[in-house]
Every structure is written in structure tokens, then in C-alpha cells.
Amino acid sequence: MTEVAHxxxxxxxxxxxxxxxxxxxxGAIKRFVATQGQGMETIYCVVDLHAITVWQDPADLTNATREVAAGYLASGLDPAQSILFNQxxxxxxxxxxxxxxxxAxxxxxxxxxxxxxxxxKNAEKQSLGLYAYPSLMAADILLYHATHVPVGEDQKQHVELTRDIAAKFNHDYKVPEFFPLPEPVIEGPATRVMNLRDGTKKMSKSGESDMERINMTxxxxxxxxxxxxxRTDPEPLPETYDELSERPEARNLVDIFAALSDTKPEEVLADYAGAGWGQFKPALAELAVSKLAPISVEMARMMNDPAEIDNILGKGADxxxxxxxxxxxRTYDIVGMIRSRGR
Incomplete structure (x- = not known):
């Protein structure tokens, strides 16, 4: 049987x-929003099955799922243009x-x-789900025959694994065009935002200090x-981006400024070369507030009306x-599973 074009x-x-x-x-939501209306179907998910690869308090998981959905929506994701649901x-x-x-x-x-x-060092104590979740991530992608996957640099390996799994399935079952080989999309400044107290570490939800990160709330x-x-260093901002290669905290703040202002780091440095942190950090703070504070306000409004969020997620799931x-x-048919119910 000839498979249709993807x-x-x-x-x-x-x-x-x-x-x-x-x-x-x-690294994600801003790019998701920008992808809407660009000629491709856009499907975005709150991957709650992935969350339970480590223990989650059930009430916290419910709240966190709604918060991610609120973050998508408050940032401009339009459920009429994109499909938004929880996995x-x-x-x-x-x-x-x-x-x-x-x-796999x-x-x-x-x-x-x-x-x-x-x-x-505690690999033996981890859940099987944590070990196998890249395979579930492959299923998330291939289930929709997705062709493009916006990800951060740290997830690129998992998209490459998805391509390997798709290629092996297609080969083993002699359906060369069934699953597409999706492309990871990694672009723009600040695709990997770093810790505000240590520019060598990724900004994390689980960091020890809340001052390490900017929360969307x-x-x-x-x-x-x-x-x-x-955290910064004593030197002023340089003229070229290459000069920031050994200055991780400075590079991180310049990258964040560029991403928030939809410019390139080189353009930021063209405006602020020679400036000290007493000038740059207040400008960055003002820019960040102008972009992020309205999102946090809208997220708070939505979190006060969980039924609205749940309704959007349910319709998206449909x-x-x-x-x-x-x-x-079709996958079951290819594998040889009998499907005689309701046919």
C-alpha cells in the first residue's frame, strides 16, 4: 500500500x-507562538505522562498542567490556530x-x-519510565506524523532518536514512507537560557535559589x-559577541536581551558596547518586565478559572x-494487530 505524502x-x-x-x-513557548500561521499545522502538548517518570504529588501535577497551559495561552498561543491539549x-x-x-x-x-x-549515581533506583521516556517522546512526535519539532539544544538527541526509531519501523515493516523523519528546529538566541547566578548551568525549575531563575508567574x-x-563580571560589554565566549554570565544576559527584543546578540552589543552593568541590567529589567509581566498577570487570571483551561485542553484533545x-x-494494521471492534 502506498502511503500518502506527509x-x-x-x-x-x-x-x-x-x-x-x-x-x-x-526556548519554547515564544517560538511556538511565532510558528502559528506560517503554513504548517501546529500541535502543542502539556506532556503530563512524561512528568510522572519521577514522583509527582497528584494535586501538584494537576495544578502544574494547568499552569503550563495557562503559560501557552497567556503568551499568545491561539487554540483556534493551534491544537493545545494535555498528553x-x-x-x-x-x-x-x-x-x-x-x-527501539x-x-x-x-x-x-x-x-x-x-x-x-542512582540509576538503579530510577523508574523504568525515566529510562524509556525518549521512546515515548518519539511516539508523541510520530503519532501526528510531525515533520518539524521545535526543541532546545538539550532535546536534539531525542529527536535524532525519534528519526532512528521511525527509520527502523519503516524498514522492518517495509513501509518506507509511513513515519516521516522529523527535523529538530533549533534557532534564535537564548534557545538554552542559563542560570542567573551561574552562567555555566541551565536555568532550572528545580534550582536551589529562586534568584537563579525568572518564573513566568x-x-x-x-x-x-x-x-x-x-551575577555579572567587572568588565563592560564588548564590541563583538566572540569576546563573550569566556564570560558566561555576560553572554547569557546579552542572549536574553536579544531574544526578548527579537534581535541578534550582535545588535545588542552594537547598542551597548562599552556600557557597564549599571546601565545594561536596568535596561534588560525594563525590557523583561514589558514582555513578561503581562503574561504573568494573564496566567494568574486564567489559573483562577481552571474550568476555562480544562475546557480548552479537552477540545484540543478531541x-x-x-x-x-x-x-x-494504520500502525496497528502494519504491525499485524487484529482490530475487529467497531469496524
Whole structure:
């Protein structure tokens, strides 16, 4: 049977654990919003099944799932233009995930650096889900025959694994065009936002100090305070971006400024070369407040009306299932599963 050509389609998701940060906004959500209306279907997910690879308090998971959805919506994601849903409402993710577990090879999973980083010396005590979640991520993507996956640099390896799994499935079952080989989309400044107290570490939801990160729920005063207190070095800003290669905190703040202002780091330095931090950090704080404070206000409004969020997620799940179900059923047919119910 000849497979149809693949519709250009974007898929990506954010895990609801620990709250959204500026890293989520600049590295993901801002780019998701910009992709709307660009000629490709856009599907965005709150990947709550991924969240439980480590223990989550059930009430906290419910709240965090709504908060991620509120972050998407407050940042400009339009549920009329994009499909927005939480992963667990579309059971096909888990179903395809199992099939792809049986396609992925153990050696491939052993090469996934994120598991090694998260598990550390306690790998034997980690859940099987944490080990296998890159295979579920492959299912998330391939379930929609997605062709493009906006991700941060740290997720590129998982998209490459998705391509390997898709290629092996297509080869093993002699359906060379069934699953597309999706392309990771990594572009723009600040695709990896770093810690405000240590520019060598990624900004994290789970960092020890709240001053390390900008939370998307922070109010205007808190955002300004955190940027003004961000760690820097004694040198003024240079003329060229290359001169920041050994200045991680300075480079991070310049990258953030560029991403928030939709410019390039080189353009930021053209405006601020020779400036000290007493000039640059207040300007960055003012810019950040102008961009982020309205989002935090809208998120707070939405979180006070969880029924509105749940309704949007439910409708999005219905739309997602319209795409996913035929692809899952075709996958079952290819694998040789009998599907005689309701046919």
C-alpha cells in the first residue's frame, strides 16, 4: 500500500513539573507562538505522562498542567490556530509508545545523555519510565506524523532518536514512507537560557535559589529585582559577541536581551558596547518586565478559572485524536494487530 505524502506539521511539548521559567518561554513557548500561521499545522502538548517518570504529588501535577497551559495561552498561543491539549487525554500516545518501545534498541537508550545526567549515581533506583521516556517522546512526535519539532539544544538527541526509531519501523515493516523523519528546529538566541547566578548551568525549575531563575508567574517587581541582582563580571560589554565566549554570565544576559527584543546578540552589543552593568541590567529589567509581566498577570487570571483551561485542553484533545487515531490504527494494521471492534 502506498502511503500518502506527509502534511507539514509541527509538534512539541512542555513537561508540567516545577513551574515555567524564562527558559521555557524563550526556548519554547515564544517560538511556538511565532510558528502559528506560517503554513504548517501546529500541535502543542502539556506532556503530563512524561512528568510522572519521577514522583509527582497528584494535586501538584494537576495544578502544574494547568499552569503550563495557562503559560501557552497567556503568551499568545491561539487554540483556534493551534491544537493545545494535555498528553494523557489522548491515550494513543501511550499505545504507540509501547509499539515503539519494541522497535527501539537498548543500545540506543543507553546512549541518551539526559538519563545519565538526571539519574546520576542512582540509576538503579530510577523508574523504568525515566529510562524509556525518549521512546515515548518519539511516539508523541510520530503519532501526528510531525515533520518539524521545535526543541532546545538539550532535546536534539531525542529527536535524532525519534528519526532512528521511525527509520527502523519503516524498514522492518517495509513501509518506507509511513513515519516521516522529523527535523529538530533549533534557532534564535537564548534557545538554552542559563542560570542567573551561574552562567555555566541551565536555568532550572528545580534550582536551589529562586534568584537563579525568572518564573513566568513572577510579578513586575520580582522580575526587575532578579535581573538587577543577576551575577555579572567587572568588565563592560564588548564590541563583538566572540569576546563573550569566556564570560558566561555576560553572554547569557546579552542572549536574553536579544531574544526578548527579537534581535541578534550582535545588535545588542552594537547598542551597548562599552556600557557597564549599571546601565545594561536596568535596561534588560525594563525590557523583561514589558514582555513578561503581562503574561504573568494573564496566567494568574486564567489559573483562577481552571474550568476555562480544562475546557480548552479537552477540545484540543478531541482535535488531536482526530489526527492521531487513524495513524495509530494504520500502525496497528502494519504491525499485524487484529482490530475487529467497531469496524
Amino acid at each position: 502534511t507539514p506539521r509541527v509538534f512539541s511539548g512542555i513537561k508540567p513539573s516545577g513551574g515555567l521559567t524564562l527558559g521555557n518561554y524563550l 494523557s487525554q489522548v491515550s494513543a500516545h501511550a499505545e504507540l509508545g509501547w509499539i515503539l518501545n519494541c522497535v 534498541r537498548l543500545g540506543w537508550m543507553n546512549r541518551m545523555t539526559q538519563f545519565k545526567e538526571k539519574a546520576g 513572577d510579578d513586575a517587581d520580582t522580575i526587575a529585582k532578579k535581573f538587577k541582582k543577576a 482535535r488531536a485524536m482526530e489526527i492521531a487515531t487513524p495513524i495509530l490504527h
